[in-house]
Amino acid sequence: xxxxGLNTEEFQVNMGPHHPSTHGVCRFILTxxxxxxxxxxxxxxxxxxxxxxxxxNRTYQQCIPVLDRFEYCTSMSCNEAFALAAEKLGGLxxxxxxxxxxxxxxxxxxxxxxxxxxxxxxxxxxxxxxxLYGFREREDILDLFEMTCGQRLTYxxxxxxxxxxxxxxxxxxxxxxxxxxxxxxxxxYEKVLTENPIFIARNKDVGVMSAELAIAYGVSGPSLxxxxxxxxxxxxxxxxxxxxxxxxxxxxxNGDCYDRYLIRIAEMxxxxxxxxxxxxxxxxxxxxxxxxxxYKPPAGEVxxxxxxxxxxxxxxxxxxxxxxxxxRVKLRGGSYNQLEVMPELVKGHKIADVVAIMxxxxxxxxxxxx
Amino acid sequence: xxxxxxxxHLTELFPDKIELLETGKIEPFFLLKNKDDLVAFCKAIxxxxxxxxxxxxxxxxxxxxxxxxxxxxxxxxxxxxxxDFKLSFKYDGAEVDSxxxxxxxxxxxxxxxxxxxxxxxxxxxxLKRFLLPDDWDQGYPMLKNWDAPDFKRMPEVE
Numbered sequence: 209x210x211x212x213g214l215n216t217e218e219f220q221v222n223m224g225p226h227h228p229s230t231h232g233v234c235r236f237i238l239t240x241x242x243x244x245x246x247x248x249x250x251x252x253x254x255x256x257x258x259x260x261x262x263x264x265n266r267t268y269q270q271c272i273p274v275l276d277r278f279e280y281c282t283s284m285s286c287n288e289a290f291a292l293a294a295e296k297l298g299g300l301x302x303x304x305x306x307x308x309x310x311x312x313x314x315x316x317x318x319x320x321x322x323x324x325x326x327x328x329x330x331x332x333x334x335x336x337x338x339x340l341y342g343f344r345e346r347e348d349i350l351d352l353f354e355m356t357c358g359q360r361l362t363y364x365x366x367x368x369x370x371x372x373x374x375x376x377x378x379x380x381x382x383x384x385x386x387x388x389x390x391x392x393x394x395x396x397y398e399k400v401l402t403e404n405p406i407f408i409a410r411n412k413d414v415g416v417m418s419a420e421l422a423i424a425y426g427v428s429g430p431s432l433x434x435x436x437x438x439x440x441x442x443x444x445x446x447x448x449x450x451x452x453x454x455x456x457x458x459x460x461x462n463g464d465c466y467d468r469y470l471i472r473i474a475e476m477x478x479x480x481x482x483x484x485x486x487x488x489x490x491x492x493x494x495x496x497x498x499x500x501x502x503y504k505p506p507a508g509e510v511x512x513x514x515x516x517x518x519x520x521x522x523x524x525x526x527x528x529x530x531x532x533x534x535x536r537v538k539l540r541g542g543s544y545n546q547l548e549v550m551p552e553l554v555k556g557h558k559i560a561d562v563v564a565i566m567x568x569x570x571x572x573x574x575x576x577x578x
Numbered sequence: 579x580x581x582x583x584x585x586x587h588l589t590e591l592f593p594d595k596i597e598l599l600e601t602g603k604i605e606p607f608f609l610l611k612n613k614d615d616l617v618a619f620c621k622a623i624x625x626x627x628x629x630x631x632x633x634x635x636x637x638x639x640x641x642x643x644x645x646x647x648x649x650x651x652x653x654x655x656x657x658x659x660x661x662d663f664k665l666s667f668k669y670d671g672a673e674v675d676s677x678x679x680x681x682x683x684x685x686x687x688x689x690x691x692x693x694x695x696x697x698x699x700x701x702x703x704x705l706k707r708f709l710l711p712d713d714w715d716q717g718y719p720m721l722k723n724w725d726a727p728d729f730k731r732m733p734e735v736e
Binding site for chain 1: 601604605607611620633634635636638640641642643649651653655658666681682683685686704708709710711719720731732
């Protein structure tokens with residue numbers, strides 16, 4: 209009950225851009241009614257590096273390192289999305305061994321990205337131990353990448369027409385050793401968070417996204433599957449050689465932060481399954497076709513998409529024909545649409561829930577700003 | 579639904595208004611001849627029972643050096659269909675209708691296109707600075723003829 213003569217009015221709170229939980233530089237202008245959020249407006253562009261313009265100014269092969277910077281948690285996927293689009297344009301065939309190496313790297317990268325999400329999400333919600341757990345296992349994956357391509361973050365590994373280098377002999381035993389212990393490690397993660405009453409209280413029924421809302425706003429990936437839509441590009445619009453592996457697509461139906469957590473945990477296990485199968489089937493042979501340094505695809509345009517750890521990663525390339533540089537490169541990442549839908553999700557919640565919702569959607573800002 | 583069925587079905591729905599592009603040999607790619615048909619076309623493919631296009635993957639402008647193009651990448655979650663279509667129009671008075679009422683996801687993509695290409699969006703309602711700084715005054719940077727004092731093009735190497 210308000211006291212007579214006391215005025216109430218809505219007020220605005222500025223959150224960010226330098227807020228530790230925004231995973232990059234993102235600002236929210238929150239309109240509040242007391243403690244409740246009435247409206248939220250994301251303000252982006254702080255990390256805009258004009259990647260699309262830069263790509264227009266480079267040859268196809270030179271675009272790959274630019275794409276690394278598009279989304280630095282899963283650089284492999286970005287390389288793959290661009291390489292796939294460029295290969296489709298020119299009808300390039302990729303050697304069998306390169307396809308398998310790509311899948312191994314993509315799935316390991318998906319696990320690494322989900323581990324960052326796992327660590328930072330729990331850190332945002334006040335739990336520090338899971339962060340250390342997540343980064344411990346991520347380190348093993350980064351070691352594998354480092355021994356393969358020399359890089360730990362921006363790999364520049366998947367190239368147009370193949371991959372940059374073959375894996376060293378010690379890769380396979382080390383990777384198998386990682387996979388053998390990984391399931392038990394995920395069990396450990398779950399022990400810390402899945403039934404943790406504080407974690408559940410912060411996440412259950414927070415930021416509920418219906419399937420209709422998700423589809424309307426173009427949300428994809430784990431966030432979409434947490435809303436009960438069984439849609440995974442690896443199965444529904446298969447690319448590369450994903451049709452050769454057996455894996456499940458986890459789906460949950462509540463669409464809240466807790467369900468998004470469950471989906472990503474389950475996806476890590478599925479990715480490990482794919483890597484195991486790919487290592488078993490890995491054939492001998494070439495790792496790249498003929499040199500694509502001066503790649504000049506014929507005139508054409510293509511939109512090619514893959515399943516990234518944050519959803520649909522799409523690359524549209526228009527080639528004018530017989531020219532080394534693309535006429536237009538348009539990049540689409542999953543975080544863009546997830547940030548766009550956020551104002552709908554935070555309505556009626558408190559400021560602390562913005563942190564939980566943003567963490568559960570796994571938004572990364574360089575991908576939004578490009 | 580494969581490419582031939584899709585082409586046949588779309589041509590039946592919109593006779594003379596769309597055509598399959600030569601560049602669509604990789605994936606189905608259509609040209610919508612008149613940009614004023616855009617909203618009607620999008621509504622039709624959204625409502626059509628066979629297509630049920632409920633998902634906008636991406637939307638972006640293209641400056642070919644001669645004309646503007648706007649490319650729409652759409653998909654159906656339920657029917658597992660995916661195709662692209664585009665509009666092509668002159669620089670003068672460049673303007674397209676917003677497709678937000680059909681796919682709300684278009685809001686940000688259109689805002690970005692307005693900011694980077696200078697293509698005006700009818701019925702948008704939220705055309706504010708987005709990726710560029712608030713005090714940006716150097717024109718539309720994605721245009722092919724855009725230039726700035728510190729903008730360097732890569733040299734052509736043969």
